[in-house]
Amino acid sequence: MPEYDLPTPGAADIRFYREHGYWLAPRILSDEALESLRDHLARVVAGEYETARLPLSRSPEAGEPADKIVQVNNAYWTDSVISRLALSPVIGAMAAALTGAKAIRLWHDQLLFKPPQSGESGQVGWHQDYGYWQCAEPAQMLTAWVALDDVDEENGCMKVVPGSHRWGLIPEGDFYDQNLAGLEERIEAAAGRKLEPVPCILPAGSLSFHHCMTLHGSGPNRSLRPRRSLVIHLLPEGTRYRAGTPNEGHVNVRLLSGRDGDPFAGPFFPVLYRRDSVGAWEIEDGAWTATE
Ligand SMILES: O=C(O)CCC(=O)C(=O)O
Structure with a gap:
């Protein structure tokens, strides 16, 4: 029996996303699914890859002390449970509703782990994802940020700047700059506006969505709790390949091996959801699944 109603966003939620550039979605994962995901995340962080396939990249390397933010890109290549979440048709259906797209594909995933009390070494600098993705257009890509723990300001939840998806691209944005105050000052000077971020406070098992032009970042984990998430x-x-941008070196350009104007498609960009391709939903292993 389903534990939760199928949480496709309604008209008011879609309006909210389009106006503010983000949306907090309800819970989609049961306690059982969360437990399994946390267990598999710990294995990936430790470098124990179920599929024997390596992730695209990671920092720090497996075996090095995990005393700062741990980032594993394309963790879904390494693990079946992570893969199931990264390719969830429910998340795809929500993203299709928010954007109006006929189908949704994976660009890449990013497992993020902020260890307890990791302080400023867990911070993520203010940035717009599109600053890294100009090799793809139009700029309507988006991110599903899935909380595997309760997240709040104490353990360094993500913060978004509402409405900033309409500000244009601000080159000062930098995921890796952990001096948030200095970065904020430079971005405010460049944008000619004040940053007024709001925290994405989420219970474990729920998720937020943000537009690829929305400014976001996060502060330190000062708590005794981990902050574990899968960013999809x-x-x-x-969405098509645009050649000759500052992000020509993005690994997805290499994975596509295409020409200017080619759509990002094929096995490296798997489909999560295609409208009308799935008719029914059921809970399987604690998570929502499409049945056909
Ligand atoms: O988890 C964070 O603090 C930042 C994540 C992020 O940059 C993203 O979801 O695009």
Whole structure:
């Protein structure tokens, strides 16, 4: 029996996303699914890869002390449970509703782990994802940020700047700059506006969505709790390769091996959801699943 109603966003939620550039979605994962995901995340962080396939990249390397933020890109290559979440048709259906896309594909995933009391070494600098993704257009890509723990300001939840998806691209943004105050000053000077971020406070098992132009970042984990998440970067179907941008070196350009104007498609950009391709939903292993 389903534990939760199928949480496709309604008209008011879609309006909210389009106006503010983010949306907090309800819970989609049961306690059982969360427990399994946390267990598999710990294995990936430790470098124990179930599939024997390596992730695209990671920092720090497996075996090095995990005393700062741990980032594993394309963790879904390494583990079946992580893969199931990264390719969830429910998340795809929500993203399709928010963007109006016919289908949603994976751009890449990013497992993020902020260890307890990791302080400023866990911070993520203010940035717009599109600053890293100009090799893809149009700029309507989005991210599903899935909380595997309760997240709040104490353990360094993500913060977004509402409405900033309409500000244009601000080159000062930098995921890796942990001097948040200095970065804020430079971004405010460049944008000619004040940053007024709001925290994405989420219970474990729920998620937020943000537009690829929305400014976001996060502060330190000062708590005794971990902050574990799977960040799932998504492409509306029809997003195309744009050659010759500052992000020509993005690994997805290499994975596509295409020409200017080619759609990002094929096995490296798997489909999560295609409208009308799935008719029914059920809870399987504690998570929502499409049945056909
Ligand atoms: O988890 C964070 O604090 C930042 C995540 C992020 O940059 C993203 O979801 O695009």
